[in-house]
Amino acid sequence: MSASTSLLDKKQMESEGIGLLHYVEDRHGGVIVNMEKPMDSKVFSSLLNDSLSHWREQGKKGVWIKLPLGLSSLVDVVVKAGFRYHHAEPDYLMLVHWIPNIADTLPANASHRVGIGAFVTNSNREVLVVQECNGIFKGTGVWKMPTGTVNEGEDISTAAIREVKEETGIETEFVEVLAFRQSHQSFFQKSDLFFVCMLQPCSFNIEMQPSEIEAAQWMPIKDYADQPFMRDNELFDFVAKICFSKLDGNYSGLKPLPSTTSSGKKTFLYFNHDASHLLT
């Protein structure tokens, strides 16, 4: 915007979106700027300031700016214009600024990582166990159930099936969540939800993944439970008891029910299937 541009011209240009950053409106009275192409930081700074004035006049609330990793040279400009960080992923940084003079109603950042442990048994009362190449159990000789991280956008049930397949080659069907654990400060300030899941095997021939897994086997459940690391840890010991209780038909966890949210998204509701008569 050159200094010679008259106020009227500027207004006209703005009403046509000229001289402003390209943006889309969100459903909460805010706007989203998705920067995709490089821009000189001085030009960007000027456009950003003009855009902010425009959005302020329009009564906009939250302003989101998404900067890909390649445009890291613009981060400082956005922060200097009054924005704060909201969240980041490997390839982008999201910044946000709340315009109104009232407390913001911006959504919180993701706070939890989600993991699964998979309890899989065959008809010989043997449990599927692995020894890991990495992590705290590396080199300890400990046999543990397959575990892994639920990816962003992935269902807990899908993640459990995927991890068992990746680590051991065993195909499974998801049965239910037996229990879950919430812990904090699991990495930096983030919290952790870990779901102990029961799965039913559909195949039995182990083909392990050498990059993550040192060894895998079907192990008698008594030998699994009798390992010192299980007996000495109250939590592990209790979770094993829950699993075995389930195996004997004396426990009910929460089973997934495919469902749809009010906004039409596919979702799973996990509930105690003893109550499935309520569905009819």
Add this chain to the structure above:
Amino acid sequence: MSASTSLLDKKQMESEGIGLLHYVEDRHGGVIVNMEKPMDSKVFSSLLNDSLSHWREQGKKGVWIKLPLGLSSLVDVVVKAGFRYHHAEPDYLMLVHWIPNIADTLPANASHRVGIGAFVTNSNREVLVVQECNGIFKGTGVWKMPTGTVNEGEDISTAAIREVKEETGIETEFVEVLAFRQSHQSFFQKSDLFFVCMLQPCSFNIEMQPSEIEAAQWMPIKDYADQPFMRDNELFDFVAKICFSKLDGNYSGLKPLPSTTSSGKKTFLYFNHDASHLLT
């Protein structure tokens, strides 16, 4: 590091940590740099490059750099040195670089936000409900159970008690998680876990929070369930049935048990309390 510094001097300085960024070692063979004070970006760039050479020679793996919001001018330097974003919070950005020539074992970013809904009833078979000032139900006249977001580092049970107290002034004790829902793309790419919790009221006099809540009341459970928005949504209808089933003693969810992880952290394990005899 001036050009006149000899290689020997440089090695000596590095072995004493002079001419390097201040860092601490993590438990996974990596290092963490927590930048707290401003630094000229050219000086920072030179120190970072020397530090990276040093860490490479030492066989370090992941290098983490934490930059507070006020040092946004250094973000570009770190990215240009080969780092990517890992995560961000309002007041800082965490960048990471993996040195070895093998696939990285860096922890994933947090992927889920966690929310709660609180089912609270009194002895007259009335349920505690609110009308919200914001959100999709604003101005619809819909009465819903108190809901809210679980903060980073906060227990699900604590969050449920806190939200009920904040929105309605009612003191409660946590009973159990009745069911939970996992959904995706709830905001940008992030996923969502929503826990339906039952709580027992310890007080009954409603004092609502005017900034978030338009109205709050004890409502006969039949009137609550008969609202069109409940009857017309399969998921809401089913969750209400689960809640009422629990009220009648015909449902078991997952109850929290205070516990300790193998690394000594306090945690809660949520399990079906019908199996509490397993604890003895």
